[in-house]
Amino acid sequence: MEILTPEKLAEHFQAKIDADIKIEPNDWMPDNYRKTLIRQISQHAHSEIVGMLPEGNWITRAPSLRRKAVLLAKVQDEAGHGLYLYSATETLGISREETIDDLHEGRVKYSSIFNYPTLTWADMGAVGWLVDGAAIMNQVALCRTSYGPYARAMVKICKEESFHQRQGYEIMTILMNGTELQKAMAQDALNRFWWPALMMFGPSDAESKHTEQSMRWRIKRYTNDELRQSFVDATVPQAELIGLSIPDPKLKWNEERGHYDFGDIDWDEFWQVVGGNGPCNKERIEARVKAKEEGAWVRDAAMAFAEKRKLRQNQ
Amino acid sequence: MSANEWPLWEVFIRSKQGLNHKHVGSLRAPDAEMALQNARDVYTRRSEGISIWVVQSSLISASDPTEADALFEPADTKIYRHPTFYDLPDGIEHM
Ligand SMILES: [Fe+2]
Ligand SMILES: [Fe+2]
Numbered sequence: 001m002e003i004l005t006p007e008k009l010a011e012h013f014q015a016k017i018d019a020d021i022k023i024e025p026n027d028w029m030p031d032n033y034r035k036t037l038i039r040q041i042s043q044h045a046h047s048e049i050v051g052m053l054p055e056g057n058w059i060t061r062a063p064s065l066r067r068k069a070v071l072l073a074k075v076q077d078e079a080g081h082g083l084y085l086y087s088a089t090e091t092l093g094i095s096r097e098e099t100i101d102d103l104h105e106g107r108v109k110y111s112s113i114f115n116y117p118t119l120t121w122a123d124m125g126a127v128g129w130l131v132d133g134a135a136i137m138n139q140v141a142l143c144r145t146s147y148g149p150y151a152r153a154m155v156k157i158c159k160e161e162s163f164h165q166r167q168g169y170e171i172m173t174i175l176m177n178g179t180e181l182q183k184a185m186a187q188d189a190l191n192r193f194w195w196p197a198l199m200m201f202g203p204s205d206a207e208s209k210h211t212e213q214s215m216r217w218r219i220k221r222y223t224n225d226e227l228r229q230s231f232v233d234a235t236v237p238q239a240e241l242i243g244l245s246i247p248d249p250k251l252k253w254n255e256e257r258g259h260y261d262f263g264d265i266d267w268d269e270f271w272q273v274v275g276g277n278g279p280c281n282k283e284r285i286e287a288r289v290k291a292k293e294e295g296a297w298v299r300d301a302a303m304a305f306a307e308k309r310k311l312r313q314n315q
Numbered sequence: 316m317s318a319n320e321w322p323l324w325e326v327f328i329r330s331k332q333g334l335n336h337k338h339v340g341s342l343r344a345p346d347a348e349m350a351l352q353n354a355r356d357v358y359t360r361r362s363e364g365i366s367i368w369v370v371q372s373s374l375i376s377a378s379d380p381t382e383a384d385a386l387f388e389p390a391d392t393k394i395y396r397h398p399t400f401y402d403l404p405d406g407i408e409h410m
Contacts, residue, residue, distance in 0.1 A: 026380045080357045087341045090323070096343065097320055156340070160361070299345075303321065306346035 017218050022148040025091040033217055036210065037147055038092050038099075039108065040219065045085035046103045046110035050284050052078045054118040055127060063121060070167050071124060077160050084153040091149045104289050111135075112270065113200050115278030122175055122182075122189035128168015130190075130197040130235065136161050137231045138201065146218040169238065176242040183243070190239065191247045198262075199270045201228040207267075232260050323372040324350040328364035336368050347371075 004012070009028050016023065023029055052075050059075065062068035089099050102108040113131050118124065139161065142154045175186035202224040205211055214220040222230075232251075239246055250263035272278065321343040327336035339358050344350035350369040359367070378386060394400050403410060 024380065026377065028381070077360070080360070083342060083357055084340055087323075090341075095320070153340075299321065302345045302349060306349065309346065309348075 014216075017146050017216075020146075020218070022151060023146055024148045032213070033219075034092050036214060036217070036219060037150065038089060038094050040214075041085055041089045041092075041147075041150055042094075042099045042102065042108055043110060045082050045089060045099070046108060047114065048078050048082035048085060050103075050110045050114045050288065051131075052082075053284055053287055054114055054116070054280075055124060057118050058121065058124050061121070062124075067124075067171075074128070074164050074167065077164070080160070081153075081157045084156055085150075088147075088149040088153045100292065104285060104292065106276070106285070109274060110284075111200055112273040112278060113196050114284060115273050115280045116192070116196050117280055119192075120185050120189060122171070122185040123193070125168050125171030125175060125186060126189035126193040128164050128166075129172055129238070130168070130193050131200070132161060132164040132168060133235060134197050134200045134231050136165055137227050137234070141220075141222045141227060144218075144221050150219075172244065173242050176244065187244055190244050194247050195265065195269075196273075198228055198232070198265055199273075201225070201231065203267070203270070204265075229259055232262055236260055321345050324354075324369045325372050325375065326350075326354045326358055327368040327370070328354075328358060329366035330364050332365065336366065339363070341372060344369075 010030055013023075013027075013029060013033075023033075055071060055075050055078075059068060059071050062071050086096055086099060090096055099108075103110065113134075118127065136158065139154050139158050143151055143158060145151045145154065172186050172190075175182040202208060205223045205225045208224055211220065211223055215223070236246060236251065248263045250261065252261050254261045273281070276282075322345075323341055323343055324347075325341050326339050328339045329336045342350065342353050342357065344353050347369055351367055354367050354369055358364070390396075
């Protein structure tokens with residue numbers, strides 16, 4: 001068998017990527033490809049799990065049994081998404097434990113959107129509609145990412161996400177058909193979540209240090225700015241239809257481009273929140289650490305029970 | 316992996332009677348019974364299946380991807396294993 005030099009291996013690898021052949025866990029891959037994926041997929045997994053907190057906050061206070069069942073189902077789905085993504089991360093040779101410690105000890109981030117508080121019931125509408133909407137935009141693009149386990153997790157997640165955005169938009173629609181107070185509550189939620197939702201796509205292409213390599217490796221298939229534009233184009237008519245106004249005086253349809261122009265994002269705010277100074281960063285990580293520590297005895301007990309049962313079966 | 320970390324399981328689901336079980340993902344659980352319960356909770360939330368298999372991941376033996384050419388290429392050269400290799404006289408449409 002021919003012995004492949006690292007250069008040859010890298011060349012074969014890029015040729016596979018260029019031919020849209022998926023990379024699978026045991027295939028040779030450049031160290032940086034592996035590292036980039038571990039960072040991106042684990043960050044994505046953490047976002048699913050931390051994302052359960054702002055919505056979990058409203059389960060007991062949902063205004064009807066129907067809403068409660070829907071919200072519960074959605075938050076349960078997010079737990080599953082976290083699982084699929086943690087599993088995909090594990091195929092890259094990093095343990096689940098290590099991945100979770102990285103989050104708890106601040107070495108890895110999660111989506112900055114979950115550092116904003118959910119103050120009113122309308123926020124459940126805004127989160128489902130805008131936050132899941134933005135996530136779907138990103139995730140649909142990732143269904144064609146080059147790493148097999150990540151792409152498969154995305155396909156599964158996208159199927160499950162489809163109701164998340166609808167249930168949020170439905171909440172907004174019903175509020176917008178309600179009293180003046182309800183309408184004001186919906187508009188206020190949109191006002192608070194619009195800009196953070198646009199920030200979910202990450203820094204602008206000019207600022208994004210990972211984009212170029214990730215595009216070459218086809219980890220990413222579209223840039224941050226391309227996805228952000230698609231999201232704005234898709235969302236503005238949805239807001240207009242139910243009488244909500246987008247909190248951006250510069251928002252305007254550009255006939256020539258065939259896209260909406262929109263105002264400047266406050267990147268200082270974005271970097272502040274990413275850097276740990278958002279309204280809820282501390283609270284979110286504390287909740288995760290608490291869940292891990294206070295759940296430890298349950299995991300240990302389940303393991304002890306399994307061992308005892310195995311012993312008994314072997315007797 | 317720390318001592319008390321639950322082992323990894325691969326999950327296979329039969330979507331309906333008459334079809335094979337198909338790999339759908341993995342999860343961690345202390346034993347097979349709990350792995351089945353967890354698989355039911357996460358992988359069959361929308362009528363995806365009627366039967367589940369779980370196999371501890373460490374028990375799976377896999378072929379080496381670097382040997383894929385040597386293992387699978389010979390099959391490509393044996394085109395006579397396919398029906399399209401054979402000429403049929405005119406007048407025979409289905410065989
Ligand atoms: Fe999700
Ligand atoms: Fe979702």
